[in-house]
Every structure is written in structure tokens, then in C-alpha cells.
Amino acid sequence: xxxxxxxxxxxxxxxxxxxxxxxxxxxxxxxxxxxxxxxxxxxxxxxxxxxxxxxxxxxxxxxxxxxxxxxxxxxxxxxxxxxxxxxxxxxxxxxxxxxxxxxxxxxxxxxxxxxxxxxxxxxxxxxxxxxxxxxxxxxxxxxxxxxxxxxxxxxxxxxxxxxxxxxxxxxxxxxxxxxxxxxxxxxxxxxxxxxxxxxxxxxxxxxxxxxxxxxxxxxxxxxxxxxxxxxxxxxxxxxxxxxxxxxxxxxxxxxxxxxxxxxxxxxxxxxxxxxxxxxxxxxxxxxxxxxxxxxxxxxxxxxxxxxxxxxxxxxxxxxxxxxxxxxxxxxxxxxxxxxxxxxxxxxxx
Numbered sequence: 477x478x479x480x481x482x483x484x485x486x487x488x489x490x491x492x493x494x495x496x497x498x499x500x501x502x503x504x505x506x507x508x509x510x511x512x513x514x515x516x517x518x519x520x521x522x523x524x525x526x527x528x529x530x531x532x533x534x535x536x537x538x539x540x541x542x543x544x545x546x547x548x549x550x551x552x553x554x555x556x557x558x559x560x561x562x563x564x565x566x567x568x569x570x571x572x573x574x575x576x577x578x579x580x581x582x583x584x585x586x587x588x589x590x591x592x593x594x595x596x597x598x599x600x601x602x603x604x605x606x607x608x609x610x611x612x613x614x615x616x617x618x619x620x621x622x623x624x625x626x627x628x629x630x631x632x633x634x635x636x637x638x639x640x641x642x643x644x645x646x647x648x649x650x651x652x653x654x655x656x657x658x659x660x661x662x663x664x665x666x667x668x669x670x671x672x673x674x675x676x677x678x679x680x681x682x683x684x685x686x687x688x689x690x691x692x693x694x695x696x697x698x699x700x701x702x703x704x705x706x707x708x709x710x711x712x713x714x715x716x717x718x719x720x721x722x723x724x725x726x727x728x729x730x731x732x733x734x735x736x737x738x739x740x741x742x743x744x745x746x747x748x749x750x751x752x753x754x755x756x757x758x759x760x761x762x763x764x765x766x767x768x769x770x771x772x773x774x775x776x777x778x779x780x781x782x783x784x785x786x787x788x789x790x791x792x793x794x795x796x797x798x799x800x801x802x803x804x805x806x807x808x809x810x811x812x813x814x815x816x817x818x819x820x821x822x823x824x825x
Contacts, residue, residue: 482716485686485723488734491757491784496730497683498749499533500741500781506534508545509565516683516695517562517572518748520553523650525744526563528778531823532741539647539823546642549662553640553652555633557676558697559583561640561652568679570665573637573658575672579697581634588627600624601636605657612641612656637665673698677706678726684754686715686723686731691753717756738784740812742797742820750776750786760786764802780816782809790817797821 485493495501498515511534512518520526531537542563545551552569556562559580564572585591600622607613607621619629637658645652659665667675680692693703707724715723725731743749750760750768760768760779764786768776779786780799788801797817805813 482714482722484716484718486718486734487756487758489731490686490717491759492732492734492736492738493686493730494684494749494754494757494759495738495784496732496736497685500749501732501736501738503533503535505536508534508537508541509550509567512551512563512565513568513679514683516679516748517557517564517568519746520561520563520645521746522744523645523652524647525746527647528742528744528820528823529747531820532743543642543646543648546646552658552662553645554638554658557695559634561645566662568675569639569658569662571667571672571675573672574665574667574669575676576697577634577637578669579699579702581631583697584631584634588631590631593631597631597635600628600632604632604636608638608655608657609660612654615653615655618655673702673706674709677703678710681710681724681726682729685729686713686725688717688721688723688756691756695748695751695753738781740809740816741781742778742790742816743781744778745776747776750779758785767802780813782813788813790820792821792824795821797824
């Protein structure tokens with residue numbers, strides 16, 4: 477039986493699919509935890525990024541909404557994918573933590589060449605859990621009490637499921653340095669690595685698809701073989717990119733028309749839509765990439781989108797949002813950028 481050709485999706489179609497799933501074509505009328513599930517989590521190395529990222533995606537979002545969700549434990553802040561801080565829903569935390577724990581720890585052992593420290597880390601893990609059983613502690617206090625150096629603490633942080641807890645890591649107190657054991661903060665895990673991996677891969681494809689399997693592995697920290705096994709357990713639609721790469725997607729996921737209108741949107745530093753796994757969508761035009769990602773900075777700069785692509789940068793100067801376009805903008809577009817900037821400035825105030 478002849479094989480049915482797979483539909484080809486161009487950059488514009490992939491761009492609109494990404495924007496739709498990230499609620500950047502239209503703000504979603506959903507709760508903060510649900511928004512994070514739809515987004516596949518939100519990278520949050522710099523606390524205001526979580527607030528701005530949600531403001532751009534959630535209808536009626538106010539700053540207190542995220543702080544309150546962290547305080548009520550419906551949202552969890554922790555080191556997860558790629559060993560970076562993410563915001564995820566409480567429902568998603570344990571499955572994702574179980575999925576990435578093994579791969580991240582193996583990565584740490586390889587990168588630090590400390591394979592022989594496994595037994596020592598297990599002992600430190602038990603001491604850390606006993607220490608945190610009395611309540612959250614600051615990072616500096618934990619390191620001092622356990623007699624660790626910063627490098628070993630990084631390994632313990634991967635070995636011991638910890639979360640950052642408010643008031644740290646919020647708009648009001650931005651340094652995310654107050655830790656609790658996850659099982660003390662939100663209860664014990666009811667997941668396992670296999671089911672957690674299935675959920676994480678499904679969340680990724682729903683949030684960033686249609687996707688190449690290697691992009692899923694890049695974003696999630698999961699080995700390619702593990703991603704492949706998880707995809708085998710899903711019902712998928714398959715496409716081709718213009719470069720011939722196979723793309724996978726969930727059957728009912730949104731794939732808007734390539735000419736679907738895309739409003740002006742502002743994105744914070746660290747926004748995951750800008751990272752290399754989404755390069756195929758050209759949300760960052762290649763001619764601007766060096767202006768968004770500097771070799772001297774680990775993070776991206778805050779940007780705004782015009783017609784679904786990065787068109788310039790922005791900053792808050794203490795009273796208003798200032799924008800700088802990479803190229804001259806038509807008058808009507810410039811007005812739209814100014815209107816959205818004014819709204820974001822009011823959000824900051």
C-alpha cells in the first residue's frame with residue numbers, strides 16, 4: 477500500500493501554530509495554573525518574567541494573581557527542564573519532576589565528573605530533608621548548615637526535590653532563594669518517571685507543536701530514545717517541515733491559517749518561544765537573532781512581536797515602557813506598539 481505523503485508546513489504556518497498554543501494570538505480566559513499547562517511551563521530565571529509572560533497571554537491577568545497562586549500552592553516554582561527555574565501548575569509539578577530528575581542528575585555527574593559522589597549525595601539528601609522539615613530555608617543557610625560548596629549544592633538540588641517558595645521569587649521579592657522540600661510543600665509524589673515523561677512530552681507538543689522529536693528532547697532535557705518511546709504511546713498527526721524534517725502533533729491541536737492576524741505582543745527575558753527549539757517558526761528572524769541573544773548575556777532581551785515576529789526590544793524605565801524597533805515601523809503598527817506598551821507600563825506601575 478503506497479505511503480500517504482505528509483503535509484508540508486511552512487514557516488508561517490508553524491509560526492501561527494506556536495502563537496496560538498502560547499495564547500499570543502488571543503489572550504486566554506483561563507486560570508494561572510491552566511495557562512501554565514497550556515504553555516508547557518514558563519521559564520522564570522528572573523521573577524518578573526513570569527508575570528509579564530502571563531500578562532501577555534492571560535485575559536485580565538493582574539500581578540497579584542501569580543503571587544497568590546504561589547502562596548496558595550496551585551503554582552510551583554522549581555528547577556525542572558534544562559536545570560532552569562520554571563513555573564508549573566501543582567498538578568504538573570511531580571510528573572515533570574519525576575520525568576527530568578534522572579536525566580538531569582546524569583547530566584550533572586557527566587559535566588562535573590563526580591560520578592563517585594552518588595553515595596555522598598544520598599547522605600546529603602537525607603540531611604537536607606531533615607533540615608528542611610522544620611520549614612523553608614534560604615539557600616545560603618542550607619549550604620552553610622550542610623557544609624557544602626555551591627557546586628555540590630547544585631547536585632543536591634537535582635537529587636533532592638526542592639521548590640522555591642514565596643515570598644522569594646515573586647514580583648515583590650525577586651531573588652528565588654527560599655527553599656522547601658517538595659513533599660513537605662505540596663505533598664508526596666503520586667507519579668513515576670514513565671507516566672511523568674508521557675505527560676511532559678504531551679505538554680510540549682501541545683504547547684509548541686508541530687515539533688521535531690529532537691526539539692522535544694532539547695527543551696525537556698530528556699534523551700532522544702525516551703522521547704521516541706513517549707511519542708510511540710501517543711496518537712499523532714505527522715507533517716513535514718520545508719527542510720524535510722518530520723514533525724509530530726496532537727490531532728486536535730490548533731493550526732491556524734498562515735495568514736491569521738497576529739497582534740502586537742510583548743515578551744519578557746527568558747521567554748521559551750524565543751529559544752532554539754522554536755527556531756523553525758522564525759518568531760526570531762535570523763537577521764535579528766544576534767540583537768536578541770548576546771554572547772555576553774546568558775538570557776535574551778525583552779522583545780515585542782509584530783505580525784508574529786520579533787521586531788524590537790523594550791525596557792521599563794521606572795515610569796513607562798520604552799521601545800526600540802529594529803527597523804522603521806509603519807505608522808499604524810507603531811501606534812499599536814505604543815498602545816500595548818502603555819498597557820504594559822500600567823501593569824508595571
